[in-house]
Amino acid sequence: MEPFERSPLASAPPAPRASQPLPFASPEQLDPKLQAFLEQASRQLCSWLGSASQRSPLPGLSVLPGVEPSLEGLDPAALLADLQLVMDGAYNPNHPGALAHLDPPPLAASVAADLICAGLNNNLLAEELSPSLTRLERSLTAWLAEQLGLPAGSGGVAASGGTLSNLMALVTARRCRGLATQADAVVLASADAHVSLAKAMAVMGLPAHALHPIPVDREGRLDPVALEQELDQLAQTGTPVIAVVATAGTTVRGAVDPLLPLAEICCKRELWLHVDGAIGAVFGLVAGHRFRVAGLERADSVTINPQKLLGITKTSSLLLLARPQSLAEAFHTGLPYMEPSWGGGHGGETGLQGTRPAEILKLWLGLRQLGLEGLEAVLDGAIQRRRQLAALLEASGRLQLRGGSFHLLAFTPRGLDAAAAEHWSQHTRQRLLQEHLMLSRPWYAGRHHLKAVLGNPHTRSSHLDSLARLVQLSLDELP
Numbered sequence: 001m002e003p004f005e006r007s008p009l010a011s012a013p014p015a016p017r018a019s020q021p022l023p024f025a026s027p028e029q030l031d032p033k034l035q036a037f038l039e040q041a042s043r044q045l046c047s048w049l050g051s052a053s054q055r056s057p058l059p060g061l062s063v064l065p066g067v068e069p070s071l072e073g074l075d076p077a078a079l080l081a082d083l084q085l086v087m088d089g090a091y092n093p094n095h096p097g098a099l100a101h102l103d104p105p106p107l108a109a110s111v112a113a114d115l116i117c118a119g120l121n122n123n124l125l126a127e128e129l130s131p132s133l134t135r136l137e138r139s140l141t142a143w144l145a146e147q148l149g150l151p152a153g154s155g156g157v158a159a160s161g162g163t164l165s166n167l168m169a170l171v172t173a174r175r176c177r178g179l180a181t182q183a184d185a186v187v188l189a190s191a192d193a194h195v196s197l198a199k200a201m202a203v204m205g206l207p208a209h210a211l212h213p214i215p216v217d218r219e220g221r222l223d224p225v226a227l228e229q230e231l232d233q234l235a236q237t238g239t240p241v242i243a244v245v246a247t248a249g250t251t252v253r254g255a256v257d258p259l260l261p262l263a264e265i266c267c268k269r270e271l272w273l274h275v276d277g278a279i280g281a282v283f284g285l286v287a288g289h290r291f292r293v294a295g296l297e298r299a300d301s302v303t304i305n306p307q308k309l310l311g312i313t314k315t316s317s318l319l320l321l322a323r324p325q326s327l328a329e330a331f332h333t334g335l336p337y338m339e340p341s342w343g344g345g346h347g348g349e350t351g352l353q354g355t356r357p358a359e360i361l362k363l364w365l366g367l368r369q370l371g372l373e374g375l376e377a378v379l380d381g382a383i384q385r386r387r388q389l390a391a392l393l394e395a396s397g398r399l400q401l402r403g404g405s406f407h408l409l410a411f412t413p414r415g416l417d418a419a420a421a422e423h424w425s426q427h428t429r430q431r432l433l434q435e436h437l438m439l440s441r442p443w444y445a446g447r448h449h450l451k452a453v454l455g456n457p458h459t460r461s462s463h464l465d466s467l468a469r470l471v472q473l474s475l476d477e478l479p
């Protein structure tokens, strides 16, 4: 016996009681208890989704159930009652007035696939832990990259969110450019780029100032002339550049940086171009909308977040690369506790994450449910709602509108100082919330704005009319 082992008598665990079978599905036969539990849970979810418009998008404070497990496990009825308490306090994206953030209602097939994904409990770490799903991820990422116009042989990996996709892109770029140990290397991105880039600097062990913000024009797009000037200066001081990050859809207004000129600059100077298309890259999937992200196909790497406009349940983000092998070059470690890969490489070595759920399943099923026409309809609807709201708000003549070519629209009254704009935005947001219309209140260009994200397919013209009317009431109260 090993010296640290206790005697069998002292350590024998109590045998599970026969009256309480452990709550794992039977491997011998269809388990009626599991089936009843899942059916009841599904009913509960469906009724939560189906009653969304009777509640506010943003619930008030709710009761929380106990957090610690009791001595004896709870039965399904008690579990579902507790679940309901948490559901009662959850953000309500299925409400037609949920317009504040990039968090749309869940697409039906992706909800079902998420359930199956949990039940399969496969692991994208390694091929033998997810044989079909690993292949599905490889094939679907290759198809998506091809749809976006990336070169033959491109592909990528799923990641738990755009922050992680952006981080992996920059780590890969740094490695491919031979700068992995270069402490003075920098990244250039527009001043309106997402905060996840700042987080990436910290994770990569770079100082915050290694992220160089390049000014944007009046439309919120990175200024290529300013970029060239900055690159010239860096060249003069011999400062190495990890990547230029272009944003296809900035977070507040949905601006798209000039991707083609940026691709030209990067090509000429042999720089890595990463496109953060967390918001906008999905528009590159549909021929009729591709012009909005023209140049995306020239990127070395692209972040795309189907969890946003497409409503694939969270999380669903992908990092796509023109040379997907570069992921393995950056993240390969060997997995000494695994059988060798069957040829395509282990998922756990083609990205930062180790154990990873099969997020690809809900994206695949969701896209198959939408079909190409459904995909186009989602994008069309979002653009059409943004146009309608912009026209309604413009009619006031008092608002500074800030949009881009996507489904985001931010606005603030003209002629107010920052303090008055903050007060107006707070007051107007509350007024809208009372009518179950929820906007967000981002800080942008030195003042608070109200922002509408028009990706919610349940939002009808009448909701936008009400929204514009309530905003007008608030404008009328201004001195």
Ligand SMILES: Cc1ncc(COP(=O)(O)O)c(C=O)c1O
Binding pocket: 102, 160, 161, 162, 163, 164, 166, 194, 196, 247, 249, 250, 251, 276, 277, 278, 279, 305, 317
């Ligand atoms: C442009 C952009 N990039 C990246 C991200 C980060 O994505 P995630 O929240 O999935 O990590 C966001 C989030 O809103 C974003 O707007």
